Amino acid sequence: MKESKAPIRNNWTAEEIQEIYDLPIMELVYQAATVHRQYHNPLEVQVSTLLSIKTGGCPEDCSYCGQAARYHTDIKVQRLLPLETVLTHAKKAKANGSSRFCMAAAWREVRDNRDFDKVIDMVKGVNALDMEVCCTLGMLTDNQAKRLQEAGLYAYNHNIDTSENHYKDIISTRTFDQRLNTINSVRKAGITVCSGGIIGLGETNEDRISMLLTLATMDKHPESVPINALARVKGTPMEDMPKTDIWEMVRMIATTRIVIPTTMVRLSAGRLEMNEAEQGWCFLAGANSIFAGEEETLLVTPNPSLREDQQLFQKLGLKPMVLAEKK
Numbered sequence: 425m426k427e428s429k430a431p432i433r434n435n436w437t438a439e440e441i442q443e444i445y446d447l448p449i450m451e452l453v454y455q456a457a458t459v460h461r462q463y464h465n466p467l468e469v470q471v472s473t474l475l476s477i478k479t480g481g482c483p484e485d486c487s488y489c490g491q492a493a494r495y496h497t498d499i500k501v502q503r504l505l506p507l508e509t510v511l512t513h514a515k516k517a518k519a520n521g522s523s524r525f526c527m528a529a530a531w532r533e534v535r536d537n538r539d540f541d542k543v544i545d546m547v548k549g550v551n552a553l554d555m556e557v558c559c560t561l562g563m564l565t566d567n568q569a570k571r572l573q574e575a576g577l578y579a580y581n582h583n584i585d586t587s588e589n590h591y592k593d594i595i596s597t598r599t600f601d602q603r604l605n606t607i608n609s610v611r612k613a614g615i616t617v618c619s620g621g622i623i624g625l626g627e628t629n630e631d632r633i634s635m636l637l638t639l640a641t642m643d644k645h646p647e648s649v650p651i652n653a654l655a656r657v658k659g660t661p662m663e664d665m666p667k668t669d670i671w672e673m674v675r676m677i678a679t680t681r682i683v684i685p686t687t688m689v690r691l692s693a694g695r696l697e698m699n700e701a702e703q704g705w706c707f708l709a710g711a712n713s714i715f716a717g718e719e720e721t722l723l724v725t726p727n728p729s730l731r732e733d734q735q736l737f738q739k740l741g742l743k744p745m746v747l748a749e750k751k
């Protein structure tokens with residue numbers, strides 16, 4: 425008898441998600457791996473490249489971020505990169521197996537100025553390379569989202585970071601609702617949504633459940649959910665936080681996979697602090713994407729090298745996802 429697929433639900437309750445999150449880890453991973461196989465090829469992992477197109481000097485106060493101007497970190501401020509430089513990086517990323525290229529600018533919000541016009545040209549240029557093109561540029565208006573969509577933007581990243589309740593302890597310069605407004609603008613423009621969070625910010629388990637509840641009860645689930653382990657950046661308020669326990673990461677990934685079955689679960693920041701076996705657990709629990717950063721960095725924090733990732737894929741029998749056709 426053919427096994428039926430886990431249903432896609434937008435009416436999860438906190439209690440239901442908590443119950444899943446609290447399962448014994450072996451059972452949790454088994455259930456997540458089962459759902460994963462129903463909706464995805466478990467041997468394929470999408471490699472996404474993330475390039476910082478404008479680094480540092482950000483007016484926001486996200487307490488985990490080394491790019492906030494107010495913290496004294498070692499990060500070098502870099503103005504918006506030229507179009508040609510970005511396209512060179514994108515071509516290299518594609519040649520190295522990436523099927524998604526994400527451009528990140530450390531802005532509070534997009535402004536309708538020449539820099540945004542340049543980003544529009546970058547989106548057009550990467551789109552022409554037949555890669556999924558993604559941007560993360562801060563808050564957006566409906567009109568700006570529309571312009572990005574018309575330029576060929578496939579996805580927009582805007583993480584909710586943590587629960588609504590914990591949000592104000594992490595960021596004071598904008599609200600959780602502003603975050604959701606931008607996600608709505610992205611959705612309205614017909615761009616796919618990439619939104620997830622970070623664990624290790626001093627949040628409780630209830631905060632994690634609440635964060636997942638927000639994502640899993642959206643009218644349309646995000647097509648992509650990055651799960652980050654805090655990368656502790658020297659000079660930020662979070663520099664002395666304890667290292668995120670691998671089983672908490674696995675638990676979070678598995679729960680995400682079960683409550684949002686169709687999404688790409690992205691094993692994002694913090695991978696450098698995981699060994700091969702630990703990353704293997706994350707893939708088994710339903711992660712099906714990793715970020716490859718340029719020059720072994722993920723935005724501004726260390727990341728495994730391309731060679732290390734290739735070796736990992738070979739050992740685990742994984743292959744980089746190839747886009748069947750540009751959607």
Ligand code: SF4
Pocket residue numbers: 482483484485486489490491492529530531532562
């Ligand atoms: S996470 Fe983004 S918005 Fe927050 S300080 Fe860093 S660059 Fe600015």
